[in-house]
Amino acid sequence: MSASLPPLTALRAFEAAVRHRSLKKAAEELNVTPAAVSHQIQMLEELLGVRLFRRVHRGIELTASAEIFAPKLQEGFECLRQAVGRLREHRGADVLEVGAPPSFISNWLMPRLHRFVSAYPEVDVRVSTRVRQFSQLPRGVRGDVASVMGWVDEVDVLVVFGNGDYPGTRVDMLLPLTVTPLCSPALLEGPHPLRKPEDLRHHMLLHDDRGVLYEGPSFWEMWLEKAGVEGVDTSRGLHFWHSIPAMEAAVANKGVVATTKELAHLYLSTHRLVAPFPLEVRLASSYHIVSNEPASKREVVKQFREWLKQETRTA
Incomplete structure (x- = not known):
């Protein structure tokens, strides 16, 4: 069985003291007191069972054990610094990765994103999306939780779209939603003009099935119940997993x-x-x-999250 490593804090204090040959300068780098550095090194000496430093008139002197120990330890910390540097170069301090469903990106985010880019021109905003396949989900089984938990670490x-219950993440409600036909x-005219909700029985129903996926009942079932309308068969019509093709079918x-x-x-x-009807039904989702x-603590992420919320207040 391999021996356990000493605490990283103690190793870091020792490595800094070796580079500076000074407890005071090591403390300044680590933003602690010289006493704290000295305590960490003493703890390290006790764990290793060797003396690492001797105090001399103008500072500290490495023991023979420390001379053997220090080079490989410094090499390890340099590898850590290089690894962090490579990650920062790859991601970039001002790179912002944003993920959202296709309907939200097309119909809400992209028409507004130019305002964030204008306000923060130094930020490289990268937007990505996913089209999740829900066809294997039983009716009423929530489709958002697994998708969110598998996606949130990539952006x-x-x-x-969902109920906001995503454990271990920073969640803010952005946009409450209502459903309406x-x-x-063209359907306001013709042989069966839409004048009252009961007139829907003469028209094909198009289904945005996010209601089934996230709410349980379909959007049509929720709206017709609130409208007090009976005699409209909600089992008929075309079904769409996402709102874009559903709305495009209505436009057509x-x-x-x-x-x-x-x-x-x-x-x-654009009047497409x-x-x-004036009735709008508020969704739970x-x-x-x-x-x-970790991402929520980045300044650029805080800026973007606040900008998103501000956009909903000024819309």
Whole structure:
């Protein structure tokens, strides 16, 4: 069985004292008192069973044991410094890795991201996404937790749709969501114009299945129940795992989609989609900002997380 290593703090104190040949200068580097450095070295001597330093008039002198011990220890600390340096070069102090679902990136983040880039031109923002396959999940089984926990360590900031319960991470609620039917303006006219919710029975239903994945009931079931509408068959229609193709199908006049209005701003502002009814149903799930604990302490991550929240306040 190999012998256990002494505490890294004691080894670090000894290594600094060897380089400086001074307990005082080692203490200054480590931002502690000379007494603390001396205590760590004494503890190291007791653990190793050898004397490492002799005090001399102008400082300290290495013993023969220390002369044997120090070179390889310094080599090890230099390897550690190089490893940290390589990591920083790879990641960059001002590189920001952002992950989010395709619908959030396309419909919410990208139309606004230029404002963050203008405010922080020195930050290299890198945005990535994933299209998670949910087809194997039983109805009502949450699809976000495993995905988030497997993704959060690969990026600095993750924006996800779910309930915000992601253990061991820094989570802030970003964007509350409501569901309402949306359709092409053409469906407000024609042989069966959408005037009242009951008119939906004459139209194809388009399903944004995030409701099934995260809420249990579908978006259509939630909305129709709040609207007090009966006689609309929610089992019919086309199903989509993500909101983008669902809204694009509505734009193409293939039916009416029940989806989150907050991600449909571009469609609504350009009148490609309209909300035929005023009722909006608040979801239990929302978009959350998620970071692991080390990433959440980086200044650029704090800036971006605050910027995201500010954007929701000024939208």
